Amino acid sequence: MPTVENMWSFPKILLILVLMKSCTAAPATSGVPAVIDETDPELIGGYVEGDMIMNEGKNGWIDETLRWPNRIVYYYINSDFDQEHRNLILRGIKTLQANSCLLFKEATRDQPYYINVTSDGVGCSSEMGFRKGIQRLNLDKSQPGCFRPGTIMHEFLHALGFLHQQSTWNRDEYVHINVENIIEDTIPNFGKYSKDKVDNFGEEYDYGSIMHYKSDAFSKNGKPTIVPLIAGYEKLIGNRVALTRVETDPELTAGYTEGDMILNDDRNGMINETYRWPNHIVYYFINSYIDQEHRNHILRGIRILEANSCLTFKEATSDQPYYVNVTSEPGGCYSYVGYRNRVQQLNLQNYALDTGCFRLGTIVHEFLHALGFYHQQSTWNRDEYVRIDEENIQDGMEHNFNKYDKETVDNFDEEYDFGSVMHYNSKAFSKNDKMTIVPLVEGVEEFMGQRLRMSDADINKLNTMYRCPRKV
Numbered sequence: 001m002p003t004v005e006n007m008w009s010f011p012k013i014l015l016i017l018v019l020m021k022s023c024t025a026a027p028a029t030s031g032v033p034a035v036i037d038e039t040d041p042e043l044i045g046g047y048v049e050g051d052m053i054m055n056e057g058k059n060g061w062i063d064e065t066l067r068w069p070n071r072i073v074y075y076y077i078n079s080d081f082d083q084e085h086r087n088l089i090l091r092g093i094k095t096l097q098a099n100s101c102l103l104f105k106e107a108t109r110d111q112p113y114y115i116n117v118t119s120d121g122v123g124c125s126s127e128m129g130f131r132k133g134i135q136r137l138n139l140d141k142s143q144p145g146c147f148r149p150g151t152i153m154h155e156f157l158h159a160l161g162f163l164h165q166q167s168t169w170n171r172d173e174y175v176h177i178n179v180e181n182i183i184e185d186t187i188p189n190f191g192k193y194s195k196d197k198v199d200n201f202g203e204e205y206d207y208g209s210i211m212h213y214k215s216d217a218f219s220k221n222g223k224p225t226i227v228p229l230i231a232g233y234e235k236l237i238g239n240r241v242a243l244t245r246v247e248t249d250p251e252l253t254a255g256y257t258e259g260d261m262i263l264n265d266d267r268n269g270m271i272n273e274t275y276r277w278p279n280h281i282v283y284y285f286i287n288s289y290i291d292q293e294h295r296n297h298i299l300r301g302i303r304i305l306e307a308n309s310c311l312t313f314k315e316a317t318s319d320q321p322y323y324v325n326v327t328s329e330p331g332g333c334y335s336y337v338g339y340r341n342r343v344q345q346l347n348l349q350n351y352a353l354d355t356g357c358f359r360l361g362t363i364v365h366e367f368l369h370a371l372g373f374y375h376q377q378s379t380w381n382r383d384e385y386v387r388i389d390e391e392n393i394q395d396g397m398e399h400n401f402n403k404y405d406k407e408t409v410d411n412f413d414e415e416y417d418f419g420s421v422m423h424y425n426s427k428a429f430s431k432n433d434k435m436t437i438v439p440l441v442e443g444v445e446e447f448m449g450q451r452l453r454m455s456d457a458d459i460n461k462l463n464t465m466y467r468c469p470r471k472v
């Protein structure tokens with residue numbers, strides 16, 4: 001089911017963002033973005049390059065002082081936005097959040113630095129990078145073009161430290177700038193930055209980036225100002241609909257090392273609706289001894305689930321009768337399966353961020369248990385896809401390889417998913433470093449046990465289980 005969010009999954013620019021913020025990178029799917037063509041309010045602000053407000057000196061991507069500290073981006077959306085515009089802004093923010101390790105937080109009164117999202121300026125514009133103070137990002141309400149999802153993200157990506165794609169140091173190898181077609185006083189918008197200022201983070205020049213200008217940007221005569229040197233890219237450049245995606249994932253490795261312990265006090269599957277959270281609301285409580293850094297990482301995991309479904313996660317108040325009690329005790333990472341109509345524990349043993357129980361994928365994995373999912377390899381038809389090698393399993397751990405019958409678990413019309421964030425790796429609970437789960441299909445072993453992202457099928461199943469409305 002192509003939801004808006006998963007249509008935007010793992011764009012190249014966000015892979016760059018991931019690299020820039022030293023997150024764990026996500027694997028990719030393929031797809032070609034569509035093109036939108038209309039007059040562009042990004043270009044009318046009159047700032048450097050139209051929508052970018054540059055402060056003292058030139059600021060490149062490389063300068064780390066222009067990155068948001070602790071991967072947390074604070075924002076304030078002015079009250080002159082109505083609910084509809086506000087929701088569109090939040091949706092853009094959620095998409096960026098779901099595709100990176102950044103956490104966006106609404107600024108409180110005493111927050112010294114944040115993005116002030118305003119509507120009283122001209123067009124759509126943003127200050128470049130982290131400015132250590134209150135920095136403006138303007139989305140003009142009277143300009144529908146500013147509220148294209150891609151444009152909202154485009155402006156936030158400026159605030160996160162990205163210049164335009166065609167400003168990069170090696171752009172002349174990919175595009176030709178037709179100076180004779182450019183409105184004279186906008187020629188400075190086509191400047192480029194040197195290699196010591198901007199970095200492509202190992203990515204190819206990206207014609208389909210949402211940070212690329214359209215081919216007729218600032219044209220005085222309707223003729224192209226930016227001509228791709230490779231035929232066929234004219235229509236791609238300047239897209240503000242979908243983010244571009246990477247075709248290969250450089251960091252996709254199975255890294256599952258911890259025993260994932262599920263407390264099955266009784267056997268409950270996904271089909272029985274008693275085990276689904278009522279009203280699409282999941283209450284949670286993060287114990288106060290969990291430090292701010294780890295708390296934020298748990299919240300990042302929660303935001304990924306929110307952005308990819310119709311579920312809302314709410315912090316439990318003291319009178320809330322049922323909620324997920326997030327603890328951080330020794331003993332690994334584990335959760336009850338499904339909604340229990342009482343306080344139910346979800347444990348994430350303390351690890352450094354992005355390791356062990358505090359890998360984002362593992363946090364998501366444990367919450368997916370709490371939402372009603374067993375492991376992928378527990379499903380009724382798994383024997384058509386994998387062989388369980390009993391002789392390699394540690395003694396006493398065989399129960400982890402149980403499967404559930406068709407009446408208990410449902411695959412929600414999805415194929416068996418070797419790349420599910422709910423799949424064990426092939427050597428889970430192995431006593432001799434040999435495979436305990438042998439895939440019957442070639443070439444999937446490296447995906448098994450990945451904890452980098454929810455797969456498309458994971459997202460679809462979650463949305464089907466909770467009957468989320470289709471977004472597209």
Ligand SMILES: *[C@@H]1O[C@H](CO)[C@@H](O)[C@H](O)[C@H]1NC(C)=O
Nearest residue numbers: 076078116117118120134136
């Ligand atoms: C945001 O910027 C606008 C326009 O400059 C200003 O009027 C407003 O007070 C600012 N709000 C906050 C909360 O910073």
Ligand SMILES: *[C@@H]1O[C@H](CO)[C@@H](O)[C@H](O)[C@H]1NC(C)=O
Nearest residue numbers: 266267268271272273274275
């Ligand atoms: C669902 O689970 C509840 C609680 O265990 C049980 O009482 C009920 O009979 C189950 N329903 C079905 C259809 O199995």
Ligand SMILES: *[C@@H]1O[C@H](CO)[C@@H](O)[C@H](O)[C@H]1NC(C)=O
Nearest residue numbers: 285287325326327329343345
């Ligand atoms: C959460 O669970 C832990 C461990 O069972 C328990 O000590 C703690 O009191 C619980 N906290 C809340 C708020 O439910």
